Amino acid sequence: xxxxxxxxxxxxxxxxxxxxxxxxxxxxxxxxxxxxxxxxxxxxxxxxxxxxxxxxxxxxxxxxxxxxxxxxxxxxxxxxxxxxxxxxxxxxxxxxxxxxxxxxxxxxxxxxxxxxxxxxxxxxxxxxxxxxxxxxxxxxxxxxxxxxxxxxxxxxxxxxxxxxxxxxxxxxxxxxxxxxxxxxxxxxxxxxxxxxxxxxxxxxxxxxxxxxxxxxxxxxxxxxxxxxxxxxxxxxxxxxxxxxxxxxxxxxxxxxxxxxxxxxxxxxxxxxxxxxxxxxxxxxxxxxxxxxxxxxxxxxxxxxxxxxxxxxxxxxxxxxxxxxxxxxxxxxxxxxxxxxxxxxxxxxxxxxxxxxxxxxxxxxxxxxxxxxxxxxxxxxxxxxxxxxxxxxxxxxxxxxxxxxxxxxxxxxxxxxxxxxxxxxxxxxxxxxxxxxxxxxxxxxxxxxxxxxxxxxxxxxxxxxxxxxxxxxxxxxxxxxxxxxxxxxxxxxxxxxxxxxxxxxxxxxxxx
Numbered sequence: 092x093x094x095x096x097x098x099x100x101x102x103x104x105x106x107x108x109x110x111x112x113x114x115x116x117x118x119x120x121x122x123x124x125x126x127x128x129x130x131x132x133x134x135x136x137x138x139x140x141x142x143x144x145x146x147x148x149x150x151x152x153x154x155x156x157x158x159x160x161x162x163x164x165x166x167x168x169x170x171x172x173x174x175x176x177x178x179x180x181x182x183x184x185x186x187x188x189x190x191x192x193x194x195x196x197x198x199x200x201x202x203x204x205x206x207x208x209x210x211x212x213x214x215x216x217x218x219x220x221x222x223x224x225x226x227x228x229x230x231x232x233x234x235x236x237x238x239x240x241x242x243x244x245x246x247x248x249x250x251x252x253x254x255x256x257x258x259x260x261x262x263x264x265x266x267x268x269x270x271x272x273x274x275x276x277x278x279x280x281x282x283x284x285x286x287x288x289x290x291x292x293x294x295x296x297x298x299x300x301x302x303x304x305x306x307x308x309x310x311x312x313x314x315x316x317x318x319x320x321x322x323x324x325x326x327x328x329x330x331x332x333x334x335x336x337x338x339x340x341x342x343x344x345x346x347x348x349x350x351x352x353x354x355x356x357x358x359x360x361x362x363x364x365x366x367x368x369x370x371x372x373x374x375x376x377x378x379x380x381x382x383x384x385x386x387x388x389x390x391x392x393x394x395x396x397x398x399x400x401x402x403x404x405x406x407x408x409x410x411x412x413x414x415x416x417x418x419x420x421x422x423x424x425x426x427x428x429x430x431x432x433x434x435x436x437x438x439x440x441x442x443x444x445x446x447x448x449x450x451x452x453x454x455x456x457x458x459x460x461x462x463x464x465x466x467x468x469x470x471x472x473x474x475x476x477x478x479x480x481x482x483x484x485x486x487x488x489x490x491x492x493x494x495x496x497x498x499x500x501x502x503x504x505x506x507x508x509x510x511x512x513x514x515x516x517x518x519x520x521x522x523x524x525x526x527x528x529x530x531x532x533x534x535x536x537x538x539x540x541x542x543x544x545x546x547x548x549x550x551x552x553x554x555x556x557x558x559x560x561x562x563x564x565x566x567x568x569x570x571x572x573x574x575x576x577x578x579x580x581x582x583x584x585x586x587x588x589x590x591x592x593x594x595x596x597x598x599x600x601x602x
Contacts, residue, residue: 094238095259096231096280098273100266104133107263108169108210115208115261116172118196122181123153130212130263131175137167142175155179156191158199172204181217189216190515193230194580197237205255209234212263213272223268227275228282229515232592233581234260235283241585242291281407282595286588289396289403293574293586297375297392302350302423305372305395308402309352309421316356316409325351333466335422337441337458340449342424344379344432351466352421356408365416366601367472368594369463370401371456371479372423379432379452393586394456396573397478398423400590404598413598420467422459426452438536442466443557448533450541456481457540457550461557468559474503476565476597477554478590484546485521486571492579494518494572494589497551500563507565510597515581516589518567521548528552 101107108115119131119142127135127142135142145151145161157177163170176196178184200206211234213226238257264272292300292308306324313322327348330339335351342349352372373394377383383391398421405419437449439458442465447458456479467475485495494511496518498504504520511518530549533539538556542549551566558564572589575582582589 093284094235094257094280096262096276097259098227098262098264098269098276100269101263104130104212104263105137105167107261108167111169111208111210111261113208114165114169114171115210116174116200116204116206117170118174118176118200118209118211120176120178120192120196120214121153122178122184124180129214134173137170138163138173142173146175151175151177153177153179155188156195158195160199160203174200174204178216184216184218186218186221186512186515189218189221190229190233191580193233194237197233201237201255201257207255207258209257209260210263211260213268222271223264224271224275227262227264227272228279230262231260231276231279232283235280236286236581239287239290239583241583242294278411281410282592285403285407286591288406289399289588289591290583290586292399292402293393293396293588295392297425300392300395301347301374301425302372303347305374305398305402305421305423306350306352309354312402312406313354319409320354320356320405323353325353334442335462335466336439337447338422338424338462340433340437340439341373341379341426341455341458344427344429345425347425349422349424352419352423354405354419356405356413356417358414358416359412360414363415364474364602365418365472366598367467367475368401368404368417368419369460369467369475369477370398370419370421371395371460371477371481372398372421373426373456373459374423375425375427376453376455377427379426379455380428380434381452382428383453390574393574394480395423396480396569396586396589399586400478400569400588400594403588403591404594407595408598411595411599413601415598415601417598418467418470418472420463422463424459426455441557445538445556446536447538447540448536450539454540454550457553460554464554464557464564468562473562475558475562476507476567476594478567478569480570480573481568482547482550482570484544484550485568488521488545488547489519489571491571491575492517495547495568496520496565497523497548497555497568498565499523499555499558503563504565506601507593507597510600511593514592514596516593518593521551523548523551523555531556
């Protein structure tokens with residue numbers, strides 16, 4: 092369901108509430124140790140001291156992430172319930188703490204207050220570097236992300252979880268900040284909706300979310316871009332002609348033809364630099380002849396989480412109009428078991444000319460990605476980010492909250508990490524020393540696709556072997572962060588859409 096957002100300048104809370112066509116729930120963020128001020132004080136006065144009484148009765152001290160839902164007597168026009176959320180001490184508030192408080196607020200608004208209509212007044216947080224525009228973007232984004240419901244196909248009413256969905260939300264702000272609030276609100280809504288589209292793509296069963304459907308989605312993005320995005324899709328014959336033998340090998344056990352997807356956004360600025368994006372697009376990974384067990388295979392529809400994030404990001408560019416060109420490539424296939432499946436011991440000559448011995452057919456992602464890296468570089472792109480659900484080892488190293496980041500250019504990598512911090516996606520740079528390069532040594536070929544431990548670093552170094560001198564490159568291993576078995580914070584059960592918010596933040600700030 093799409094949420095209708097509006098931004099209003101209003102000095103008087105009562106007047107703003109009265110403008111609602113239907114009664115709304117009011118979210119008030121307050122600091123501990125400061126009492127009620129601003130909109131919160133006005134709300135207390137409008138309700139004849141209700142907030143003060145309830146806070147005193149429940150000993151509510153506005154500690155970080157503490158939430159209280161207060162029923163009113165409906166005497167205030169346009170007001171239903173009040174949701175108080177604590178931010179803790181003003182001096183200790185961080186961006187992460189603010190996001191955490193928003194998660195608690197919107198979760199309570201959804202599950203406890205059953206909110207269909209919300210009013211959220213922006214307050215002065217005193218957070219260094221957090222502009223009104225940033226705050227409005229974060230509020231709108233988290234409202235959409237927390238409203239997401241997995242795209243299930245349940246038919247029995249009794250098996251469906253009752254969920255109240257938000258229909259409208261008004262953000263209140265000062266007169267001088269109205270334009271900035273609208274900009275931030277609109278951008279936050281767009282980015283969060285794109286993140287939810289990425290979630291839907293990953294959650295869809297692989298029988299329908301196959302390589303051909305990924306290609307159709309890419310074409311639809313181009314068709315809706317008013318000419319700013321072009322799309323080329325190559326089938327098996329063209330991929331063979333290109334010499335993408337790593338990609339083709341993975342596809343040999345499939346009944347679905349591989350699809351090489353090439354999307355290009357062209358900025359209005361002439362001679363703008365180009366950022367390359369690669370999303371791993373393995374639509375289902377059974378492991379090939381090195382087949383996974385049932386437990387590890389169960390959620391392998393999510394092995395195209397990188398492709399979903401890249402497509403969702405590209406879908407935003409026509410509206411956001413970045414000042415750089417962006418070229419995205421997805422080598423889409425599945426990795427199944429068949430008499431024709433590629434076998435261990437095979438030596439593949441990749442598109443780059445480097446040879447790879449297949450020592451594990453379940454290390455297929457790097458075989459598709461290495462050819463995609465070569466393809467982009469042969470087409471003149473020298474700044475590239477790839478996103479891939481690549482290794483279980485990265486989850487062992489960082490858990491399932493943090494994305495592993497690998498790169499060959501410190502400045503470029505720092506830019507990505509800064510964008511991730513601003514976007515609220517936790518990422519951590521991992522080491523890549525020359526010593527680690529030997530993890531992929533092989534007697535029979537230039538490289539093995541089944542490097543020694545640590546596996547996440549071996550996989551990253553494998554990809555780096557295909558990065559030419561002069562190309563800046565970043566690899567995001569999202570294997571631990573792309574899919575959840577239960578709701579955690581802003582991430583729902585199922586696909587998370589990780590990477591979309593970080594990529595957009597980076598693209599809008601690159602020149």
